[in-house]
Amino acid sequence: MLITARLLANRHPQFIARTVFVKNNNVDDACRMVNRIIGKEGILERFRLNQYYEKPFQTRRRINHERCKAIYNEDMERKIKFVLRKNRHEPFPGCH
Amino acid sequence: MLNVLRKTLQSPIISIQRLFNTSPILSTQKFDIKRIPLDDEGVQGEKIVDLDSVIKSKQNLFPTLESDDTLFDGIPYKSLPICNIRVTHNNTIITLTDAAGTVKLIKSCGIEGFKNTKKGTNIAAQTTAISLATKAIDRGFKTVRVKVRGLGPGRLASVKGLQMGGLEIVSVTDNTHVSWNPPRPRKARRL
Numbered sequence: 001m002l003i004t005a006r007l008l009a010n011r012h013p014q015f016i017a018r019t020v021f022v023k024n025n026n027v028d029d030a031c032r033m034v035n036r037i038i039g040k041e042g043i044l045e046r047f048r049l050n051q052y053y054e055k056p057f058q059t060r061r062r063i064n065h066e067r068c069k070a071i072y073n074e075d076m077e078r079k080i081k082f083v084l085r086k087n088r089h090e091p092f093p094g095c096h
Numbered sequence: 097m098l099n100v101l102r103k104t105l106q107s108p109i110i111s112i113q114r115l116f117n118t119s120p121i122l123s124t125q126k127f128d129i130k131r132i133p134l135d136d137e138g139v140q141g142e143k144i145v146d147l148d149s150v151i152k153s154k155q156n157l158f159p160t161l162e163s164d165d166t167l168f169d170g171i172p173y174k175s176l177p178i179c180n181i182r183v184t185h186n187n188t189i190i191t192l193t194d195a196a197g198t199v200k201l202i203k204s205c206g207i208e209g210f211k212n213t214k215k216g217t218n219i220a221a222q223t224t225a226i227s228l229a230t231k232a233i234d235r236g237f238k239t240v241r242v243k244v245r246g247l248g249p250g251r252l253a254s255v256k257g258l259q260m261g262g263l264e265i266v267s268v269t270d271n272t273h274v275s276w277n278p279p280r281p282r283k284a285r286r287l
Binding site: 014015016018019020021022023025027028030031033034035037038043044046047048050051052053054055 | 244247264269273275
């Protein structure tokens with residue numbers, strides 16, 4: 001409730017999102033955590049994309065490439081999982 | 097016929113000869129549920145970090161409802177002075193403001209004496225931060241919260257420099273301006 005009230009009162013409330021407290025004077029860790037958060041949320045990527053105008057043909061190409069990559073990665077992940085699977089009911093398949 | 101006979105004769109002999117049976121036991125006969133390994137949770141590498149586990153394990157890392165009024169060095173969090181760091185590829189500008197936002201101190205790599213491309217280095221950012229921190233301590237600021245904006249070489253170095261200069265940093269915030277439907281940015285660089 002209080003948070004919603006605060007959000008309604010201020011369109012750009014500070015020190016709520018993307019904030020990490022420093023523990024034990026370990027600034028490096030806190031910075032790394034912040035970087036990780038903004039990297040994971042895609043904020044860095046957005047920032048980089050918006051620095052220069054991306055022409056529509058470039059957008060199309062980028063998105064198509066991302067799609068292909070995602071499909072490839074998904075299949076490859078499945079393949080690797082299959083090859084590296086360890087939980088076999090028969091520990092030595094094909095050895096008898 | 098002969099073959100079959102020979103086989104029947106041979107088979108007991110073989111079993112007698114072989115005291116050590118190197119071939120694996122048929123798994124269906126001696127299947128033990130304990131032999132199934134536990135779920136592999138993977139090794140936590142340096143780059144791969146599960147944020148959820150971090151959130152679970154470490155409390156008080158992120159702001160909550162009460163964090164506004166928690167005391168740091170006798171001052172509530174919301175009225176701590178703010179150190180704004182503006183990082184670009186070519187420069188780093190650090191300002192120290194009070195909680196309301198009025199600027200008390202300002203320093204940049206250019207002011208510090210670095211010229212041209214040297215402004216946009218992490219060393220320049222660090223020395224700037226250290227000099228600002230010493231000045232701030234003279235003025236009576238001790239604990240600050242840090243707000244970082246932008247990407248560049250001085251991003252980590254300046255925060256580090258503030259700490260090296262003697263300021264106590266309570267929290268680090270990213271304040272990079274991002275929009276998902278921005279106005280048209282400037283045209284792309286031609287390389």
